[in-house]
Amino acid sequence: MSELNSERFLRDETWAERVFNGQWVVPAGGRCQVVEPATGEPLGYVGFAEAQDIVQACASAAAAQTQWAASDPRARAEVFYQAANLAQAHFAELALYVARETGASLMKGEHEVREAVVLLRQAGGLLAQGQGLVLPSAGGRLSYARRQPHGVVGVISPFNFPLVLSLRSVAPALAVGNAVVLKPDPQTPVSGGFIIARLFEAAGLPQGVLQVLPGGVNAGEALCRDPHVRMIAFTGSTEAGRKVAQVAGSHLKKVALELGGKNPLIVLPDADLDLAASNAAWGAWLHQGQICMATGRILVHESIAPAFTDKLVAKARQLTLGNAARGEAALGPLINERQAQRAQSIVADSLAAGATLHLGGAADGRFFAVTVLSDVRPGMRAFDEEFFAPVASVIAFSDDEQAIDLANRGDYGLSAAVISADVGRAMALGERLNCGMLHINDQTVADECVNPFGGRGASGNGGSVGGPSDWDEYSQWQWVTVKQAPPAYPF
Incomplete structure (x- = not known):
């Protein structure tokens, strides 16, 4: 001090x-x-x-x-x-x-x-x-x-x-x-x-x-x-x-x-994968995921999901954990060990239910490793619950209707985002999302103070x-x- x-x-x-x-x-x-x-x-x-x-x-x-x-x-x-x-x-x-x-x-x-x-x-x-x-x-x-x-x-x-x-x-x-x-x-x-x-x-x-x-x-x-x-x-x-x-x-x-929120980011098949992965990484891992607007569900078209996941894993490998306030790392700890243990429990239960772990998933005291999951489905804790930890959950979808259905599952309705080269298509899809805040060609974490900020339902x-x-x-x-x-x- x-x-x-x-x-x-x-x-x-x-x-x-x-x-x-x-x-x-x-x-x-x-x-x-x-x-x-x-x-x-x-x-x-x-x-x-x-x-x-x-x-x-x-x-x-x-x-x-x-x-x-x-x-x-x-x-x-x-x-x-x-x-x-x-x-x-x-x-x-x-x-x-x-x-x-x-x-x-x-x-x-x-x-x-x-x-x-x-x-x-x-x-x-x-x-x-x-x-x-x-x-x-x-x-x-x-x-x-x-x-x-x-x-x-x-x-x-x-x-x-x-x-x-x-x-x-x-x-x-x-x-x-x-x-x-x-x-x-x-x-x-x-x-x-x-x-x-x-x-x-x-x-x-x-x-x-x-x-x-x-x-x-x-x-x-x-x-x-x-x-x-x-x-x-x-x-x-x-x-x-x-x-x-x-x-x-x-x-x-x-x-x-x-x-809280379990905020969906939908990546349509025409999206630029590098930009989409950058948006997803920022939305999921900023401040160790301890944000109500954090990107909790990354919904990616099945045709690009494997390549997208690889890019996300590559970004995760570059992020270090440590004393971020001192510039010693990109990400810091969670607020307490209880939060870290809870995140580890959600990951473990989701893996037991069939999710795939690409990286991370473990707690070390207050620190939680940057994590990438795929094959996440409704009914898994990783799909349903808010992590408040640096975990990216990738969910594949086959068409726009399924993406909308997956995004709207559950009671949360805070923030949502859609990334696509076709702005009209993205806006049409976004109109059907249950959210208080919608972002086209961006991720889910945004607040400029001059905007009305609020959610629906459990948010x-x-x-x-x-x-x-x-x-x-x-x-x-x-x-x-x-x-x-x-x-x-x-x-």
Whole structure:
């Protein structure tokens, strides 16, 4: 930690055994250790929230929210622009911390910080947009609809892209006038929480408007139950999302869920094999496959499947495992050994069911070998389940109808892609895919912040975040009518 402590903006003593409520305070829940996945070495200790810490945070956020929502929009916007400038000024430092804490390459850490700058500036820009509509009505009556904040928004974020996946909810929710209670994953509490807290603290966000409390299941459940919280924005596994929806829904809260995916990439027989293999490799193995949009099913026409698989194997052989944050390897570890063992179990069960292993398939601590499977079929775990590991599953198909059927199997519906020299054919096929995001002549991993991001079925509950969706998600309509005087009614 000495190298990180030497930096000016991020100092572990700031958050050591603490959480953030506008100030850095010691929680009742105690502390938890944060470990760098690539080395197994401790990065430090942070505060660990229990239910009572969440209850206090929610009450504090509710008390601060009204004044924040009533503040000058230009002054609010300036907070976001200043936070963006701070992120840009400390870019290298933040990127390295994100890479180390998430077990990622420095490239991925840099990507998160770049996107964080965009998200902050975009949130500031929300406050220059119109926030209502004048509606047609009877003469003598002004009728309009305006956007109002929910009040307090609870955000529960994951470990894989923690800075982006926290901030994409935190920033717009704050911008439109909500207070936010953020519970980042305790495996990545700095990237997913305390970097955001530091940026807003330094940018002048009023105390209490943002609360950041890493915690476990008890803390998350308390956030979903608390009466001060009117909306929960959750990003994570489908299994956990169902539990969040059940608890929050029983308390009549709005729930925005961004969940897992088993995302298909369809490679048609006229595709350029080199480009198709490059796309598939990137989609399946980027950040060790720990992405909800990762390419989970590579559907390849049977006439080119053997040659395509050979090219994919050749790419896999070139990818090294190690401390990617230090530039020592192309790929880093998984977030923990449990994830690696789960991936190994899925591969083993799929091989027993008839899949073919070309390369990889084994775990070594947190590291999981880059893996290529073929002969994968419906009913195998490799076909049905989300890996969250660097595994490419190749599935052959005979015609477009079969490709569509295989792509749409199961309940997921997040991202999908089609690669073909015939754009018209690819688009026609894509129109029939069950997905919230579709990419023609690209792979499945893509997000530009300005786009609506969301999935269907087991990948989400029909909402979207980002760009034009943010006002819809983080505020609600209020209808207002105004008359010069009350009318006389017949009663």
